[in-house]
Amino acid sequence: xxxxxxxxxxxxxxxxxxxxxxxxxxxxxxxxxxxxxxxxxxxxxxxxxxxxxxxxxxxxxxxxxxxxxxxxxxxxxxxxxxxxxxxxxxxxxxxxxxxxxxxxxxxxxxxxxxxxxxxxxxxxxxxxxxxxxxxxxxxxxxxxxxxxxxxxxxxxxxxxxxxxxxxxxxxxxxxxxxxxxxxxxxxxxxxxxxxxxxxxxxxxxxxxxxxxxxxxxxxxxxxxxxxxxxxxxxxxxxxxxxxxxxxxxxxxxxxxxxxxxxxxxxxxxxxxxxxxxxxxxxxxxxxxxxxxxxxxxxxxxxxxxxxxxxxxxxxxxxxxxxxxxxxxxxxxxxxxxxxxxxxxxxxxxxxxxxxxxxxxxxxxxxxxxxxxxxxxxxxxxxxxxxxxxxxxxxxxxxxxxxxxxxxxxxxxxxxxxxxxxxxxxxxxxxxxxxxxxxxxxxxxxxxxxxxxxxxxxxxx
Amino acid sequence: xxxxxxxxxxxxxxxxxxxxxxxxxxxxxxxxxxxxxxxxxxxxxxxxxxxxxxxxxxxxxxxxxxxxxxxxxxxxxxxxxxxxxxxxxxxxxxxxxxxxxxxxxxxxxxxxxxxxxxxxxxxxxxxxxxxxxxxxxxxxxxxxxxxxxxxxxxxxxxxxxxxxxxxxxxxxxxxxxxxxxxxxxxxxxxxxxxxxxxxxxxxxxxxxxxxxxxxxxxxxxxxxxxxxxxxxxxxxxxxxxxxxxxxxxxxxxxxxxxxxxxxxxxxxxxxxxxxxxxxxxxxxxxxxx
Numbered sequence: 066x067x068x069x070x071x072x073x074x075x076x077x078x079x080x081x082x083x084x085x086x087x088x089x090x091x092x093x094x095x096x097x098x099x100x101x102x103x104x105x106x107x108x109x110x111x112x113x114x115x116x117x118x119x120x121x122x123x124x125x126x127x128x129x130x131x132x133x134x135x136x137x138x139x140x141x142x143x144x145x146x147x148x149x150x151x152x153x154x155x156x157x158x159x160x161x162x163x164x165x166x167x168x169x170x171x172x173x174x175x176x177x178x179x180x181x182x183x184x185x186x187x188x189x190x191x192x193x194x195x196x197x198x199x200x201x202x203x204x205x206x207x208x209x210x211x212x213x214x215x216x217x218x219x220x221x222x223x224x225x226x227x228x229x230x231x232x233x234x235x236x237x238x239x240x241x242x243x244x245x246x247x248x249x250x251x252x253x254x255x256x257x258x259x260x261x262x263x264x265x266x267x268x269x270x271x272x273x274x275x276x277x278x279x280x281x282x283x284x285x286x287x288x289x290x291x292x293x294x295x296x297x298x299x300x301x302x303x304x305x306x307x308x309x310x311x312x313x314x315x316x317x318x319x320x321x322x323x324x325x326x327x328x329x330x331x332x333x334x335x336x337x338x339x340x341x342x343x344x345x346x347x348x349x350x351x352x353x354x355x356x357x358x359x360x361x362x363x364x365x366x367x368x369x370x371x372x373x374x375x376x377x378x379x380x381x382x383x384x385x386x387x388x389x390x391x392x393x394x395x396x397x398x399x400x401x402x403x404x405x406x407x408x409x410x411x412x413x414x415x416x417x418x419x420x421x422x423x424x425x426x427x428x429x430x431x432x433x434x435x436x437x438x439x440x441x442x443x444x445x446x447x448x449x450x451x452x453x454x455x456x457x458x459x460x461x462x463x464x465x466x467x468x469x470x471x472x473x474x475x476x477x478x479x480x481x482x483x484x485x486x487x488x489x490x491x492x493x494x495x496x497x498x499x500x501x502x503x504x505x506x507x508x509x510x511x512x513x514x515x516x517x518x519x520x521x522x523x524x525x
Numbered sequence: 526x527x528x529x530x531x532x533x534x535x536x537x538x539x540x541x542x543x544x545x546x547x548x549x550x551x552x553x554x555x556x557x558x559x560x561x562x563x564x565x566x567x568x569x570x571x572x573x574x575x576x577x578x579x580x581x582x583x584x585x586x587x588x589x590x591x592x593x594x595x596x597x598x599x600x601x602x603x604x605x606x607x608x609x610x611x612x613x614x615x616x617x618x619x620x621x622x623x624x625x626x627x628x629x630x631x632x633x634x635x636x637x638x639x640x641x642x643x644x645x646x647x648x649x650x651x652x653x654x655x656x657x658x659x660x661x662x663x664x665x666x667x668x669x670x671x672x673x674x675x676x677x678x679x680x681x682x683x684x685x686x687x688x689x690x691x692x693x694x695x696x697x698x699x700x701x702x703x704x705x706x707x708x709x710x711x712x713x714x715x716x717x718x719x720x721x722x723x724x725x726x727x728x729x730x731x732x733x734x735x736x737x738x739x740x741x742x743x744x745x746x747x748x749x750x751x752x753x754x755x756x757x758x759x760x761x762x763x764x765x766x767x768x769x770x771x772x773x774x775x776x777x778x779x780x781x782x783x784x785x786x787x788x789x790x791x792x793x794x795x796x797x798x799x800x801x802x803x804x805x806x807x808x809x810x811x812x813x814x
Contacts, residue, residue, distance in 0.1 A: 087712055093561065097715075100560045101533065101553065108533060111553040119711040121568060121702070121718045238809075304759060305702075312703045316597065316664075409799040411757050 075134040078275040079117060082126050083282075086117050106135060122282045129262075133271040136263045138191070166196060167218060175224050178249045179231040186249070190256035193219050198261060209268075212261035219257075221250045251294075284514040288370040288486050296369060299514060303373065304410075306518050307380030314384065314525055324350040354386035355452045355525070358478070360439060362457030363392045363421050364430040370486035371456050372414065373514070377521060378454075379404050379413060384525055389446050392417070393435035394425035397442060430460060432498065433467035440470050444477075452524065453478040455506065458487050459499040466498050472505045484511040484520065529559025529586055529652075529695055536585075545574070545581035546730050554717040555582060564675045564696035566660075566711065569719035571701060572763025578719070579656040579697035588652035588695065593642035595663040601670055605680055607639045633684035643674050646694045653694040660710075661700040668710050675713045722764065724751050730764060735771040745782035746771060749808070753794065756807050762794040770794050784808075 076091050094116040101108050110131055118127045170193065177185040198215030225246045232242035266274040283298050284306075291299065330346035359378055361371040375390060382388055382404060389401045403416045447453060453474060475481040483506045485492065485499055492499035492508070499508060511517050530536035536559075537552035547555065555578070558565035567575045583590040593604060613632040620628045640648065646655035657671070673679060678690035698714060700706060722730065728747045732738055738746075746767060754761045762770075770793045779786045787808065795801050 085708065089712060093563065093715075096561055097557050100557060107549060108553050111550045112557060114550075115554045115557055115715040115717060119566070119714075119716045120705075124718065300757065309703055319597070409803045410759070411803060 071134055074272060075113070075130065076117070078130045078134070078272060079127065081276070082130060084118065084120075084123050084126065090117055106137065109135060122284055126282060130271075130275055132259060132263060133266040133274055136267065138263075139267065170196065171219060171224065174219070174221065174253070175227055175231070178224065178228055178246075178253065181249065186253055187256055190253060191260050193257055194260045194264060198257070198264075210261050210264040212258045215257055215261070216254060221253050225250055284518075286514075287512045288373060289367070289512070291369060299373065300376065300410075300414075302514055303376045304380055306514060307377060310381060310518060310522055310525075311384065313522065321350065324348040354384070355479075356387045356448070356450050357385045357389070357454060358446050358451050359388065359390040359454045359456065360397075360435075361390070361392055361455070362394070362430060362432070362435075363424055364394045366430075366460065367456070367458045367486055368421075370458075370484075370511075372417070374454075374456050374484065374511075374517060375417065376410065376414065377517060379410075381521065381525075386450075391439065391443065391446075392421060392424045393439070394421070395429060395431040395434050396424055396426050397435055397439045398423040399443065429462050429464075430457075431464045432457065432459065432461040432502075433465040433470075436467045436470045436474065440474060447474060447477040449477075449479055451478050453481040453506075454524075455481070455483040456486075457483075458485055458497065459483070459492075459502050459508075460496050461498050463496050466501055468501055468505055471502065475506050480524070481506045482520075482524065483508040484517075485509065486512055488512060529582070530556045532556060539585040540581050543581045543584040544733060545577060545585075546726060546733065547578070547581075548722065548726060551578065551717060551719065554715055558697075558715050559695055561715070562693045564698060564714045565717060566698045566700065566706070566714035567717050567719055568700045568702050570721070570761070570763065572765035573719045573721060574764060575699040575719055576656065576658055579654055579699070582695055582697065583654040586652060586654075586695075588654045589649065590654050590656060591642050591646040591649070591694070592656045592658060594658050595660050595667070597662055597664065599663050599667055603641055604643050604667065604670060605641050606644045606682060607641065608633070609637045609639050613637050635685075638682075638685070643670075644680050644688065646696075647674065647678060647680055647688060647690040649694070650691055652692065655694040655696045657696065657698045659701060660698045661702060661704045661706060665707065668707050672709055672713070675710065721754055721761070724748070727751075727764065727767065731767055731771045734768045735775060737775050738771050739780065742774060742780065742782050743771070746774070749782065749787060750794065752808065753804055756803055758795070758800040758803065759797045760795075760800065766794045 072091075072095065076086050076094075079086050094113055097112040097116050098109065101112055103109065110128075113131060114124065114127060118124055170189070174186075174189050174193075177189055193215050194210060194212070196215075197218040198210050198212060200209045200211050200214060225243075228246040228249065229239075229242045232245060233239065262274055283295065283302060286295055286299070288299075325348050327346045327348045331342050331344075334344055334346060335342040357378065359375065361375065363371050371392070378385075378388060378390070388404060389399065390404065391397050391399050391401075398420060400417055400420055403413050403420070405413075483502060485508055487497070487499070487510070489510050491497065492503070502508065509520055511520055530539065533549070533553040533556045536556040537547055537549070540547045540552065540555070554565065557563075567578060569575055580590060582588070616632050616637070617628055620631075642655070646653050660668075660671075673681065675696065678693050679687050681687045698710075721727075724747050727750070728743050731746065732740070732743050750762050750767045750770075770790065773790050773793045774782065774786070777790070779790070788805065791801060791804060795804055
């Protein structure tokens with residue numbers, strides 16, 4: 066493959082991953098590469114990133130694809146042991162992979178992780194794949210590599226305790242040690258996975274791997290399919306998102322600021338120009354602030370989604386006149402008091418999580434009972450100035466839906482919406498009552514942060 | 526064609542000489558911006574040295590700095606150029622019995638043109654760094670104004686014709702990403718995301734900015750700041766704030782950044798009371814205030 070082919074392949078892969086790389090930007094990249102040398106891979110990466118990636122949230126995707134097209138090393142590299150670089154398909158894995166080798170390897174890994182030697186950990190990740198990650202195929206070209214197999218053999222998670230003990234021995238605080246150990250082992254896992262992708266790309270061609278490895282960027286990732294690390298990252302995104310929304314809203318309000326004509330001021334100002342009203346004056350518009358009532362399902366299946374929406378509502382609290390929040394599984398429980406102004410986000414979320422217990426008596430989601438109890442106990446929350454927001458996947462375990470009660474609630478509120486974290490195509494399948502409820506209240510699909518942000522912007 | 530920097534390493538060392546410690550990516554991108562003569566869009570959280578980068582480039586290359594501070598409501602008259610209409614009125618009154626044709630040609634000349642930052646930067650003969658600061662604060666329409674300047678380095682004035690740059694300025698745009706810039710602007714720029722630096726580089730920055738700081742305190746300070754950035758805070762401490770903190774420690778003559786000292790001076794880096802409480806809890810400082 067020539068260098069130009071590689072370049073075109075990279076640009077194509079970036080485009081299919083959703084980055085809008087224009088032809089002009091591709092030419093810029095080539096112009097940039099002419100100016101710098103090829104001696105350092107990181108410099109090449111920087112040049113590509115500067116010319117092709119214009120959004121920081123796309124950087125993760127770019128890095129993954131760049132690693133495929135411009136791999137860190139080929140095969141075992143120069144560091145690999147010479148016997149290991151045999152023909153593919155040859156059952157070398159079985160020879161290299163034995164109990165003794167595993168023990169030695171894990172010892173080395175533990176030492177490197179404890180010392181925090183990044184270069185050594187990187188080398189060991191490559192070695193781990195070479196030794197334990199090979200999946201010999203039945204014929205030539207059928208062999209493959211699996212990060213899962215390698216990690217199953219090496220089991221780095223079991224090294225965490227050992228690592229914590231080691232770090233404690235160096236005088237670290239227990240919490241810090243645990244945090245550090247967790248992060249280093251996570252880093253090793255990530256490196257092994259990256260090396261598996263590199264090997265696959267080398268054998269099968271990068272364009273086959275690119276489609277598989279690319280995950281949606283954090284703002285387009287589904288709430289329901291997010292991993293724990295993703296959730297943490299998403300939580301960090303909430304405040305910037307809230308700030309962006311607030312800025313956008315203020316700007317739009319400024320644009321619409323001119324209200325009705327202020328007759329007195331216009332006449333008074335016209336005196337300066339001999340009674341000719343050259344400039345008209347207008348009354349400022351009164352900002353409209355809604356009262357918001359949030360009713361959210363906090364059962365396991367949608368807990369993440371509820372958390373994010375509550376967090377965003379909480380961050381945008383000053384855009385609303387008043388916010389009342391209720392959580393339910395089968396019982397309704399008010400959580401408004403946790404939303405204290407200027408409060409700490411982490412604490413609020415912990416309190417909310419703790420109060421989930423109050424929302425469940427039987428522990429099975431029951432929308433019908435939740436709506437009924439809400440109507441009985443908190444009917445005063447709704448009024449002609451309030452907007453009702455229901456969050457949930459509408460999966461009610463085939464219980465009574467109490468559609469009429471919900472219709473009553475919707476009728477009392479000024480506006481009502483239902484946010485559903487499921488894809489529209491799943492609505493009404495299985496025990497989902499999305500279609501039935503959707504007839505009563507407008508139901509909106511809200512699967513990721515972008516959609517959530519758009520929705521909140523529209524209702525304000 | 527005069528080049529701004531000879532190579533990425535040259536960029537790095539010359540920026541370093543002016544007191545700006547650039548990491549490899551920043552130096553490479555700055556070099557490319559100069560070599561390709563493309564504007565450089567710098568994005569990142571507040572206080573990581575976006576504006577400082579432009580100033581450092583100006584210092585390193587001995588160029589003049591022209592700055593356009595963007596704000597909501599910025600318009601053509603304050604970004605590009607404006608006709609000095611008072612002077613034009615005087616000219617018309619002074620002309621007396623001259624015919625309209627001569628006067629008309631006369632009042633739209635260079636003499637009556639008030640240049641604003643963008644035009645100034647383009648017309649300068651000396652090397653120039655043009656800093657367009659906080660470009661995300663402007664309205665979308667202003668981005669349209671920028672397009673001609675950024676891609677062709679020229680400004681079209683209907684009465685005078687097109688003014689092209691005699692010497693292309695080094696353009697730096699900074700943004701806090703409160704608003705997504707339009708694709709058209711982004712396409713014309715090189716992009717650089719500045720983030721909080723790693724511990725080693727931050728220590729260098731702090732010690733170079735605050736000379737009297739001992740190594741021990743600098744290391745402790747950088748460790749605490751790195752720890753704070755990992756917490757879920759409303760506003761993570763920036764580099765500017767860690768430098769401020771170092772200055773505070775010097776002023777208070779604190780020679781050892783122990784828990785007590787951290788607790789007493791935490792207000793320098795954390796500006797929200799809830800952030801403050803969270804830090805006290807997470808860093809296991811004595812809770813009494």
